[in-house]
Amino acid sequence: MANPMDDCDFNEIEDKAVRADLLRGALPACQPQEGSPANTFTASEMEELQAALPNMQIGPLKKTQEVKKADFDICHHAWPTDKKEQDKKLSSVASPQEAPLDWHGAPDFTLRPPDVPRAFREKVRAGAFVAPTNAVCPGFLQCNLVVLPAGPLAFDFLLFCQRNPKACPLIEVVDEGFCPTGIAPGSDLRTDVPMYSIYKDGKFVEDVTDVTSYWPEKAVAFLIGCSFSYDGALMDAGVPLRSAEQGKNVPMYKTNLKCRPAGKLQGNTVVSMKPIPALKISKHVEITSKYTHAHGGPVCIGRPDVIGVQNLDKPEWGETVEMAPDEVPVFHACGVTPQSVLMDSKVPFAITHKAGYMFVTDMPSDMGC
């Protein structure tokens, strides 16, 4: 039988105890993230998980744990069965650009060779991974994507992000070409996101895996931080992630918190909700507020009605998460906000990632904070 830590296909493992072990090991890395509509566990995997871990307590992620190839292979529903076909596609992918960045403060990738996200992006580019990314490349920053035609609307969106940094923490702006060299050298934003959504006149048109034919001749691509970044740090500090324990996506709600408008763009903040034990909220705030690149500290604690959320059981996105009696609902600005705003503002054209299908960068998920 295969060693579970080797590169292997989860579905090929027949031993139930080994499968449960694998699931237990993968759980912290597989937690759903804000803005991600789907959990990466299949229904049958969840059943096994619940059977294997009846009184599940999620332990902290080891800070020093090595990133293993298996960490991003385990949840792949979409690995191609034809190995040869995959290798052929991969070999056709151009080598990543290796020239060092020449501005002060540029990330130095020589310190931490980012083989794992690069290899992952190449698989995405080759069409070999089409699934939500919340399980992939732990330790590396994932980003929301918004692509707009260059011009006044791009200025408005840049200004919107500057004015609403909690909802739209801008990680990178790519105003020429499609390679965010600052955070993911050698990548191609037209092909390296597992799934994209196309919007016209503020309405959803379709989901596609390659936007080469949609990319405007002159475009600006915005990459926005994602709260996946601090989930590991929270668990390290003993702050539980109930949605992951319950095998659910986080619930997300539209609020009455008006964003500061910018030009033609306006709308309200979307928040995600985490139930946090009352005795751990302070620690939760201390940790998350350091992650200003990933929505930072909560916008509201304990009183949903204050932000216009009347019924916690009816989230606009995601799933309802059960709350224990000692827990308080804690709300964070959410990466779904810009997409909601682009729709509310009826922008003529936009490409975004499909919610949950993020762009994986070479940056550490804590960006050194």
Added chain:
Amino acid sequence: MANPMDDCDFNEIEDKAVRADLLRGALPACQPQEGSPANTFTASEMEELQAALPNMQIGPLKKTQEVKKADFDICHHAWPTDKKEQDKKLSSVASPQEAPLDWHGAPDFTLRPPDVPRAFREKVRAGAFVAPTNAVCPGFLQCNLVVLPAGPLAFDFLLFCQRNPKACPLIEVVDEGFCPTGIAPGSDLRTDVPMYSIYKDGKFVEDVTDVTSYWPEKAVAFLIGCSFSYDGALMDAGVPLRSAEQGKNVPMYKTNLKCRPAGKLQGNTVVSMKPIPALKISKHVEITSKYTHAHGGPVCIGRPDVIGVQNLDKPEWGETVEMAPDEVPVFHACGVTPQSVLMDSKVPFAITHKAGYMFVTDMPSDMGC
């Protein structure tokens, strides 16, 4: 004789001991700030100061000290002698706009009625104050100003700030009209800065006190944080400000630290230098790094040659400051950077504040950090 703490004209005080007391009291507030080319003391005031305080040790600013009208009157070289003329001008100034801001996170000025900066701006608008602002309105944030025509260049500059947040910490962007309601309701950026500089094709043209006739029909005004903000906190913590003790402006240097370019804008970081006692550098970093809206922590400590500064005695801006044997040169990104970059990039047209003649806002200088 007038009580020195009352509203009075410094130059009308004949008692030398009272003048020295006033200078001693005003010193922490009068410290020169990064990006400010001139000290607010006149030569004769400095002579008096040095005579009055031969072994000067600057004490910490009291955090709770009240802002007194005298605090921003004392260094006014430019008060009009004709009181009636001034009152007439002031009465013609429109009432500041009082509508509350309606977006989440908007500053709530009801908590701290900003009468002092508002009154100061009205005096500037009336032509009754034309001098550097480093002595005025202690406790309130002052900003560098850059005004560009709307369009691609404004996008480039916005992106430049986003990409170089240490040198260009963006506080506010005014893309319609000339009133930064978010930070200074009721103000007018065309008249409320004591002195402006006009640049054409990257070259300085002239300094003026009113840019109404220069303001582009569609303009974007950028307000950038100023390191004045943390000088008070440093002194509170016992970190000395040698330039102020020596009655000098801070020395500023062009470095070899290339900014990250944005569109047509590129150039190198300008830094200011503070001599800091070796035993206090850690504290200095702890404090300044919290002020991300005001250039944050140092970019280089202890080795000028590493950033291309060959001779500390030859600053490009400001004045040489003497260093004690136990002190180390500490370099911060400086608000002169964007002006230097605009010139290096030969932009067709720009309005900026004249270095040292800042725009005074209603925001607390620590922005709540």
